[in-house]
Amino acid sequence: MAKEKMVKAITSMEEDFAKWYTDVVLKAELIDYASVKGCMIIRPYGWAIWENIQKIMDGMFKETGHENVSMPMFIPESLLQKEKDHVEGFAPEVAWVTHGGNDELEERMCVRPTSETLFCDHYKNIIHSWRDLPKLYNQWCSVVRWEKTTRPFLRSREFHWQEGHTIHATAEEAQAETIQMLNIYAEFAEKYLAIPVIKGVKTEKERFAGAVDTYTIEAMMHDGKALQSGTSHFFGDGFAKAFGIQYADKDNRLATPFQTSWGVSTRLIGAIIMTHGDDNGLVLPPAIAPIQLIVVPIAAHKEGVTEKAEEVTARLKKICRAKIDNSDNSPGWKFAEYEMKGVPLRLELGPRDIENNQCVLVRRDNGEKDTVSLDELETKVPEMLEAVRDGLYNKALANRTEKTYVAKTMEEMIDIADNKPGFIKAMWCEDRACEEALKEKAGVSSRCMPFEQEQLTDKCICCGKPAKKMVYWGKAY
Amino acid sequence: MAKEKMVKAITSMEEDFAKWYTDVVLKAELIDYASVKGCMIIRPYGWAIWENIQKIMDGMFKETGHENVSMPMFIPESLLQKEKDHVEGFAPEVAWVTHGGNDELEERMCVRPTSETLFCDHYKNIIHSWRDLPKLYNQWCSVVRWEKTTRPFLRSREFHWQEGHTIHATAEEAQAETIQMLNIYAEFAEKYLAIPVIKGVKTEKERFAGAVDTYTIEAMMHDGKALQSGTSHFFGDGFAKAFGIQYADKDNRLATPFQTSWGVSTRLIGAIIMTHGDDNGLVLPPAIAPIQLIVVPIAAHKEGVTEKAEEVTARLKKICRAKIDNSDNSPGWKFAEYEMKGVPLRLELGPRDIENNQCVLVRRDNGEKDTVSLDELETKVPEMLEAVRDGLYNKALANRTEKTYVAKTMEEMIDIADNKPGFIKAMWCEDRACEEALKEKAGVSSRCMPFEQEQLTDKCICCGKPAKKMVYWGKAY
Numbered sequence: 006m007a008k009e010k011m012v013k014a015i016t017s018m019e020e021d022f023a024k025w026y027t028d029v030v031l032k033a034e035l036i037d038y039a040s041v042k043g044c045m046i047i048r049p050y051g052w053a054i055w056e057n058i059q060k061i062m063d064g065m066f067k068e069t070g071h072e073n074v075s076m077p078m079f080i081p082e083s084l085l086q087k088e089k090d091h092v093e094g095f096a097p098e099v100a101w102v103t104h105g106g107n108d109e110l111e112e113r114m115c116v117r118p119t120s121e122t123l124f125c126d127h128y129k130n131i132i133h134s135w136r137d138l139p140k141l142y143n144q145w146c147s148v149v150r151w152e153k154t155t156r157p158f159l160r161s162r163e164f165h166w167q168e169g170h171t172i173h174a175t176a177e178e179a180q181a182e183t184i185q186m187l188n189i190y191a192e193f194a195e196k197y198l199a200i201p202v203i204k205g206v207k208t209e210k211e212r213f214a215g216a217v218d219t220y221t222i223e224a225m226m227h228d229g230k231a232l233q234s235g236t237s238h239f240f241g242d243g244f245a246k247a248f249g250i251q252y253a254d255k256d257n258r259l260a261t262p263f264q265t266s267w268g269v270s271t272r273l274i275g276a277i278i279m280t281h282g283d284d285n286g287l288v289l290p291p292a293i294a295p296i297q298l299i300v301v302p303i304a305a306h307k308e309g310v311t312e313k314a315e316e317v318t319a320r321l322k323k324i325c326r327a328k329i330d331n332s333d334n335s336p337g338w339k340f341a342e343y344e345m346k347g348v349p350l351r352l353e354l355g356p357r358d359i360e361n362n363q364c365v366l367v368r369r370d371n372g373e374k375d376t377v378s379l380d381e382l383e384t385k386v387p388e389m390l391e392a393v394r395d396g397l398y399n400k401a402l403a404n405r406t407e408k409t410y411v412a413k414t415m416e417e418m419i420d421i422a423d424n425k426p427g428f429i430k431a432m433w434c435e436d437r438a439c440e441e442a443l444k445e446k447a448g449v450s451s452r453c454m455p456f457e458q459e460q461l462t463d464k465c466i467c468c469g470k471p472a473k474k475m476v477y478w479g480k481a482y
Numbered sequence: 483m484a485k486e487k488m489v490k491a492i493t494s495m496e497e498d499f500a501k502w503y504t505d506v507v508l509k510a511e512l513i514d515y516a517s518v519k520g521c522m523i524i525r526p527y528g529w530a531i532w533e534n535i536q537k538i539m540d541g542m543f544k545e546t547g548h549e550n551v552s553m554p555m556f557i558p559e560s561l562l563q564k565e566k567d568h569v570e571g572f573a574p575e576v577a578w579v580t581h582g583g584n585d586e587l588e589e590r591m592c593v594r595p596t597s598e599t600l601f602c603d604h605y606k607n608i609i610h611s612w613r614d615l616p617k618l619y620n621q622w623c624s625v626v627r628w629e630k631t632t633r634p635f636l637r638s639r640e641f642h643w644q645e646g647h648t649i650h651a652t653a654e655e656a657q658a659e660t661i662q663m664l665n666i667y668a669e670f671a672e673k674y675l676a677i678p679v680i681k682g683v684k685t686e687k688e689r690f691a692g693a694v695d696t697y698t699i700e701a702m703m704h705d706g707k708a709l710q711s712g713t714s715h716f717f718g719d720g721f722a723k724a725f726g727i728q729y730a731d732k733d734n735r736l737a738t739p740f741q742t743s744w745g746v747s748t749r750l751i752g753a754i755i756m757t758h759g760d761d762n763g764l765v766l767p768p769a770i771a772p773i774q775l776i777v778v779p780i781a782a783h784k785e786g787v788t789e790k791a792e793e794v795t796a797r798l799k800k801i802c803r804a805k806i807d808n809s810d811n812s813p814g815w816k817f818a819e820y821e822m823k824g825v826p827l828r829l830e831l832g833p834r835d836i837e838n839n840q841c842v843l844v845r846r847d848n849g850e851k852d853t854v855s856l857d858e859l860e861t862k863v864p865e866m867l868e869a870v871r872d873g874l875y876n877k878a879l880a881n882r883t884e885k886t887y888v889a890k891t892m893e894e895m896i897d898i899a900d901n902k903p904g905f906i907k908a909m910w911c912e913d914r915a916c917e918e919a920l921k922e923k924a925g926v927s928s929r930c931m932p933f934e935q936e937q938l939t940d941k942c943i944c945c946g947k948p949a950k951k952m953v954y955w956g957k958a959y
Contacts, residue, residue, distance in 0.1 A: 039554045040561050040603050041591060049549035049619070056550065072526035073533065077516045077640055078555075078593075078624060079577075084517050097583045100556075102593070104578040105628035105639075114518060116555075116579070116593070126517050142526070147555060147623075151582035162582075163554055 015345075017284045022228045029278055030157045033287045033346050043155035043162035047271070050346065053295035054274055055165060059145060061197055061292065062167065062269070065189050071141040071169060076123040078146070079114040084122045088247040091121060094214020098150045100162075116149040121215065121240075121266055124170040125248035128262075134253050135174055138262060141182075143169040158275035159232075159482050166270035172262050174254070176241065179263035183239040186267040187220045190235035197292040198273065199397035200224050200280050201405055202234060203428075203477060205453030210440055213266075217241040223452045223477065225405040226279035229426030231452045231481040234276050237267035275482070280401050281370070287347030288369055290397055291325075291390040298386060299343045300329040303336055303355030314354050317364065317379065321352075324383055325390065344369060349393045350386065370396045413462050415446065418478070422447040428479045432472035434465035442467050449478040492822075494761045499705045506755055507634045510764045510823050520632035520639035524748070527823065530772035531751055532642060536622060538674055538769065539644065539746070542666050548618040548646060553600040555623070556591040561599045565724040568598060571691020575627045577639075593626040598692065598717075598743055601647040602725035605739075612651055612731050615739060618659075620646040635752035636709075636959050643747035649739045651731070653718065656740035660716040663744040664697045667712035674769040675750065676874035677701050677757050678882055679711060680905075680954060682930030687917055690743075694718040700929045700954065702882040703756035706903030708929045708958040711753050714744035752959070757878050758847070764824030765846055767874055768802075768867040775863060776820045777806040780813055780832030791831050794841065794856065798829075801860055802867065821846060826870045827863065847873045890939050892923065895955070899924040905956045909949035911942035919944050926955040 015028035030036050035051030047055065063073070079102065086092045099115035117123065124142065131137065147165045155161050169186060173179040187204060194200045202222035212219040216238040224234045242261045245251075254260045281288040291297050298321055302314040311331055321327035330339050336353070343351060353365040366375045366385065370393050377385045408427030412418035421429050429449065433439060440451055443466075454474045465472050492505035507513050512528030524532065540550070556579065563569045576592035594600065601619065608614065624642045632638050646663060650656040664681060671677045679699035689696040693715040701711045719738045722728075731737045758765040768774050775798055779791040788808055798804035807816050813830070820828060830842040843852045843862065847870050854862045885904030889895035898906050906926060910916060917928055920943075931951045942949050 037604055037607055039600070040558055041554050041556045044554035044556060046554065046600075046604050047552040049551055052550050052552050055552075073529050074526055075524040075529050075532075075624075075642065077518050077521035077523065078626070079518045079521060079640070081517055099583065100579045101581040102577045103580045106574045106576065123516070123523075127514055127523050130514055147552075149555070163556070165552065 015284070015286065018227065018282075025282075025284075026279060027157070029282055029286055035274070035287075036157050041162070043152065045157050045161050047165075050295055051274065054277075054289070054293050055271055057293040057295065058273060059167075062189075062193055063145070065193065066143050066167075066169070069141075069185065069189065071143045071171075074142045074144055075146070076117070076120050076127070076144060078117055080117055080120075080122055081112050081114045083112060084126060085115060087122060087125070088215050088244055091215035091244075095119065095150075098152060100149045100151050117146075118148055118150045119266075119268075120144070120148075120168055121170065121244060122248075124266075125244050125250060125264075128172050128245075129248055129250045132172065132250060132252050132262065135255055135260075138252060139171060139173040139178065139182075141169075141171045143167055156275075158271050158278070164270050164272070166268050169265070169267045171265045172245070172250070173264070174252075174260070174262060176263045179241075179265050180239055183218070183220060183237045183265045183267070186265070187222065187235070187237040190237065190267075190269060191222050194222055194224065194234060194273075194276075195398065197290065198277055198280075199290040199394050199401065200234070200276055201398065201402045203453065203455050205455035205477070207236075207453055208435075208437075208440055208451045208476070210437055211451060213238045215240060215243060217243065221453050224276050224280060225401075225408060225428060226276070226482070227282070227404060228279070229408045229479075231428065231477075231479040232272065232276050232279065233452070233481065234273060235267070235269040238265060240264040240266065279482075281397050282347070285341070286345035288397065289347035289349060291349045291394055294347065294349050295326065296328045296343070296346070296348045297326040297390060298328070298350040298352055299339075299348045300327065300352045300354065301336055301339045301343075302329070302331055303353055303358075305331060307356045309359060310354065310356060313359050317352070317354060317382065321382060321386060325386060350389055368393055368396070370400070411461055412466060412478075415466060418443065418449070418466055419447045422449050422478075422480075426480065428452065428477045430459070430461060430475055431466040431478055432460075432462050432464060433474050433476045434468055434470045435473045436465070436468065436470070439465055439467035443478060447478075448480065450481055452477040452479050452481065492761070492763060495704065495759075502759075502761075503756060504634070506759055506763055506822075512751070512764075513634050518639070520629065522634050522638050524642075527772055528751065531754070531766070531770055532748055534770040534772065535750060536644075539666075539670055540622070542670065543620050543644075543646070546618075546662065546666065548620045548648075551619045551621055552623070553594070553597050553604070553621060555594055557594055557597075557599055558589050558591045560589060561603060562592060564599060564602070565692050565721055568692035568721075572596065572627075575629060577626045577628050594623075595625055595627045596743075596745075597621070597625075597645055598647065598721060599725075601743075602721050602727060602741075605649050605722075606725055606727045609649065609727060609729050609739065611729055612737075615729060616648055616650040616655065616659075618646075618648045620644055633752075635748050635755070641747050641749070643745050646742070646744045648742045649722070649727070650741070651729075651737070651739060653740045656718075656742050657716050660695070660697060660714045660742045660744070663742070664699065664712070664714040667714065667744075667746060668699050671699055671701065671711060671750075671753075672875065674767065675754055675757075676767040676871050676878065677711070677753055678875065678879045680930060680932050682932035682954070684713075684930055685912075685914075685917055685928045685953070687914055688928060690715045692717065692720060694720065698930050701753050701757060702878075702885060702905060703753070703959070704759070704881060705756070706885045706956075708905065708954075708956040709749065709753050709756065710929070710958065711750060712744070712746040715742060717741040717743065756959075758874050759824070762818070763822035765874065766824035766826060768826045768870055771824065771826050772803065773805045773820070773823070773825045774803040774867060775805070775827040775829055776816075776825045777804065777829045777831065778813055778816045778820075779806070779808055780830055780835075782808060784833045786836060787831065787833055790836050794829065794831060794859065798859060798863060802863060827866055845870055845873070847877070888938055889943060892943060895920070895926070895943055896924045899926050899955075899957075903957065905929065905954045907936070907938060907952055908943040908955060909937075909939050909941060910951050910953045911945055911947045912950045913942070913945065913947070916942055916944035920955060924955070925957065927958055929954040929956050929958065
């Protein structure tokens, strides 16, 4: 009896973080496994989170002048090959379509792993004059990368994302766009997802295939590992040259435009789970929670309780995503169920509460209970939702602060990397060999060179030559 | 100079309807052709129409209790083959993925042509008890059918749609769902797209592969041809049996559930174009127009005109999707441009209008001009948008009425089919051979057996045996 089953306990985070994660995505009914290995079914509760993310972000994109378009899902092999670095980066992991019905295709095509080549092909068709610039395009879609190892939301063979692709008359304008979008990602992560992020630029080794610069927001998960949560790329004029995109400038001379691309994906749902979740399940930031407040009637068989609870729910629906559970499950079962689903606020209402014209509001993030007058719900509930967001953000920031270390020598680096999962700040000479040595000796990769630089020492932690950049190092998802 | 170019004339509808259609989709910047033949790039203006359609329909789906999910885009060959009729219908036109990166897949998989098999596979996993029923799921996605002949929006190898998939404890409940969704489609088409439709059931020959019954809404295009604009299928328990989906009923006995599916696609954009368009281009129903009203300043160089036009635009943005064009193009160029794009209302404002505290409002559907006091805009504009919708609907209905014929003999049928494009009502014995004979002799297919039946004669138009149903016949896109 599905609805009468007890909510089964999940593995604790301390015991096995990876198992805890899988338990949560399944028990909170975010996903189901699909018949194609490495793909996932996103269930209604998981998809509603993504829809809320999309709605807010799409608004931010449109406010900054971006327009949505839809490109085909297929890329002919010859088109994928036009930009050399790009094809090298993606060709090894694309899914190839070779047949249409019973006929072999003249040229095989891949399912898009990303759409730079499609946008370039289109831009070549529609851009002729400086008056056609800029184009600020975005699309919401799914893409496919045939990865060997997969995990729900974090790395799946098909995943949903948005990919922005813009084209500009000048390099300065394109660079400003790249930074603008990184800032929008950071604002979204911090304000709406309550996830603090570090903004920075990737090292050459970690750059997107074909990019001049890749900017990133890096978040720290509860277990101290890093999750790259959004990237924004400046392409210079490399793609435009490879695809022969040119326009007549104001003096009627042919010029080459500059491009960017930027994306976030359903990985963000993985970030939410691993940043805020606990041993009772999911904990959702209110802005993207499909249910922001669940009403649980207590002693619902008593006269007037269900009616009053429904009246209160109807009032709350006007100010937030409120829902009532008046099934015949026990209150205890319901508490556990909506805790598992990460609903930010629970409202308990029983006969004695009704007598006193009050109810109990319980915060999911810290368990705090508040007895609140029913007359004050319209002011109290929004306040408490805001408090949950702030509580989540501060807890995540404290976790990151606690788990951020400084290494000044290779010994320190190895010791921290071995024993203290987290971010490690250390100086670097910008030599790729040192970056690779750190990976080999300490098992860490460069997360980013943060915009907020510090001079920890004068020397590269690896080779001792003069340091050029402070880098965040760590283990990553 | 893209923005200074004159708007080129398009082929007239009378001269060549097919060419007119292609001219409109390109000139109104709805699409661009893609590098993969038969696929299309939906440009910002076209995609904004689809987003408006999605927003309204998604609201209607959610109001009736449906939830959105996301299935993978791939179907393993063995899964596609589980329901016999279904695989026969779709296998000849699917795109096959055979390789992931450099490795050949153990089992090839197709890109979904429709997702019944994926939903069934998922339902088998998550449905165990009567408490798990019904599931009312929908997804917005794109699907692929490797067609030989393609046309933008009407028949493309990849197209966007929504596909609803529901599963119920009883056949009655599933049948009621099938009809409910058909009614939602009809309401959407008539109220928001201003397209009158005929509701009915498909003949066995025209049924969806695997369905017990397929219901349809059929619209008539300006040229008299039919466009199937939405379908809703009752599956009985055929898929459930093929996939082994069972549940424990209230008496704890194993039972087999019943299913439906229903979908509309970007074909609706083709329907809008061919129902309402004219020789000046696109004509958009206000509910889904990306721009509902365009403000064109007249003699904009005169003092105060631009300022007043912007002030008026700001006011109108609060009540509709209003936009101002204050580029340096001539008013005549702008008139032609926004007529091509089908903007329902144009607001002209010049120095003399401002003196008289008035403006001119021009309807796209019939060219009617109204001089309106600037004080009355907030009431007049919504009224006129509503009038445009009514005007479009009535014009389309008149076209359909005019082009709907009755045939009582085979001679009449052939004569009408040859000379008068439109719908032909005629009686039928329900024998497939007669349906096929009509296709061969008159070149018409059965569009539907309408819910509103009439008894035109007693005999089948083809064989003379007793008639069982009145059918709408016609040529179709």
